[in-house]
Amino acid sequence: MSQFLSRVAAAALALPLAFPAFAETVNQTLPPRVAQALKANKIENSALSVVMLPLNGNGSPTFVNADVSVNPASTMKLVTTYAALELLGPNHQWKTEFYADGPIENGTLNGNLYLKGGGDPKLNMEKLWLLLRDLRANGVDTVTGDLVLDRSHFVQPTLPVFDDDGNDKNKPFLVGPDALLVNLKALRFIARNDGGNVKVLVEPPIATVQIDNRIQALPKAKCPGWPDIRYNPIENGNGVTVVVTGKLPAGCSGQTYLSVLDHQRYAAGAVRAIWKELGGTILGEDRVAPVVKDAKMIARAYSPDLVEIIRDINKYSNNTMARQLFLSLGAEFRNEADADDSMAAQRVIRQWLAKKGLISPHLVIENGSGLSRAERVSARELASLLQAAWKSPYAAEFISSMPLAAVDGTMRKRLRNTGVAGKAHVKTGTLNTVRAIAGYSRDNDGNTWAVVAILNHPRPWGASSVLDQVLVSLYNRPANENTAQR
Structure with missing residues (x-):
């Protein structure tokens, strides 16, 4: 994978950068209160990348350390979710299906029961229960054969295991993607x-x-x-x-x-637990295999639309669902040249960005969630993506998927009792050495800005307050600021 990314980056460097053009007036210094907050937390200015782009009205853009390659943490989810909106469509759905390879007579399936995963990021216990109820309604009480799990929808990549502090092994936020992801394996x-x-x-x-x-x-x-x-x-x-x-x-x-079970044991255990509560019986064993060619589909469930999925991903920074979505992009557009669905997703996203004129030489995508030490982007590249999304037909769906300052998601406790409360849709990002925000915020004149602030530092203590001050400073920008009409 590293060789693939190196080739892509080298090719991208040879192309002209398609960053937006602005009037000559450009701010290249941090707002005073942001600089003060950095100094108070003993963090050097070079650790913070900031870009603020006016999207309507008057305003001078700000670029500080804008072209530095940085780890964006979970703000990388904005790349994945915006790409999915435009490439898959806002009403895209995933399906999960039960198949039978034998006849059903008098409530008994004389054969094996197959559960085929389609990569649904939100196949929770309620949806699984309804799917099993549908199976019962289609005349199945007893299965004489095995419960067979078909997890072949994704071609899984081999990626390094992420563990920020060495004590996270069983934490749900580290659950990896799977074609048959049930209840986030929690x-x-x-x-x-x-x-x-x-x-x-x-x-x-x-x-x-x-x-x-x-x-x-x-x-x-x-x-x-x-x-x-x-x-x-x-x-x-x-x-x-x-x-x-x-x-x-x-x-x-x-x-x-x-999360203490692997995907196979969790999915099989959840099916058997619900099936038992419904009065059903599966006599055989649990195993993994593709659905056989002559099997008959006997029950199907659809996921919520993509717009609901990206809301969960961005509002609550769900890493597993983001990785699931990333591989879904790969599975949808995979070709023979792609070694796995991660490679396919990287290729498709870069091609999509290039068509928009957003050539991003700093961009490195490993799993699409930001839960990675390898992923990279520059603040300018991410801000340019936000500017393009502002003009997208799906801008409303994309913006509303982000946390609303002081109201919900990962921003619900931040910026209360400030002018920014309720006026900024901002995705957050946090790793041991990273604090980040990216999204849209209004100033005190009611104009909207694309804002990116990413801090990479070995000791980012107090950095969240620094990033909050970026939004507060933008909101309170001086009325007599030397502005230029775009």
Whole structure:
């Protein structure tokens, strides 16, 4: 992959940069309060890249460290979601299907039951339950054969495993993509002390997940905001035993989300758990294989439209869904020259950008989510993408997918009691050494700007307040600022 990216970057460098042209008046210094915030947090100015482009009205653009290659963290999701809107269409849907390779007689499927994944980023437990209800409505109670999982829709790339601090292995935000992604592969563990009797439950109740409850019950006391409970998953053959330790006062509870099963075991376990609750039986084993040629489709479910999917991705910075969408782009446009769907997605996105005149030599896309140490872009390139999106027929869908400052998503607690509250749709990005924002914000005259601010620094403590000050400074820009009409 690195050789492929190097060839693409070299080719792109030979092309003219298609950045927007502005009037001669251009700001090349940081707003004073942003510079003060950097100094207060002991961060040098060179660590921050800022671009602010006026999209309507009067205004002088700002370019500071605009052409430096930086890690954008989750603001990379804007590239993936905007590309998907234009290449797949806002009403694009994914499908998940059940097939049978034998006859159905008197409620019994005499053969194997196939579950074929189509890459749905939002196949949650409710949707799976409805799909299984549909299977029952089509006359199936008992399956004499195996539960066969078809996960062949994606040609998966081999990418490095991301782990920012070494302790994230079972965290849901690290779940990778899969053609048969069920419920984001998340397990919810609930610990509750009811009068000295401590119980630990798991949802969904997958049979291969066992609980070893070692929590110490304490007398009734004030319930802690973060109970002292630890979960240690241990492989046990075909399943996992989760050892739960800690202390919990009477009348208190706590919960956490973990990912402790691989995609195959989670999908099969979720199907069997729901099927059992519905009164159904599967007599055979679980295995992975493509749907056989003569199998008959007996139930199908569709995902929400793409516009809803990108809202979840951008509002809540969902890495798994972003990676799922990235591979879906690859699967849709894959050709014989593509080694995998990641390669196909990279190629298609670069071709799409080139057609728009957005040649981006700094752009490096690994998985499309920003959860990567390899992904790169410059602030100018990302701002140019935002400017192009502003003119897109799907601008409203794209902009509304981003968090609204002080209102929702990852921006819901930021910029409260400021003029920016409710006036900026901004995607955030966070890694150990990265803090970033990118999106659209209004100034105090009601004009809209494309804004990108990306900080790469070994110690980015306090950097979120620096980025917030970029938006506040834009909103409060002086009325007598030397502006130029675009």
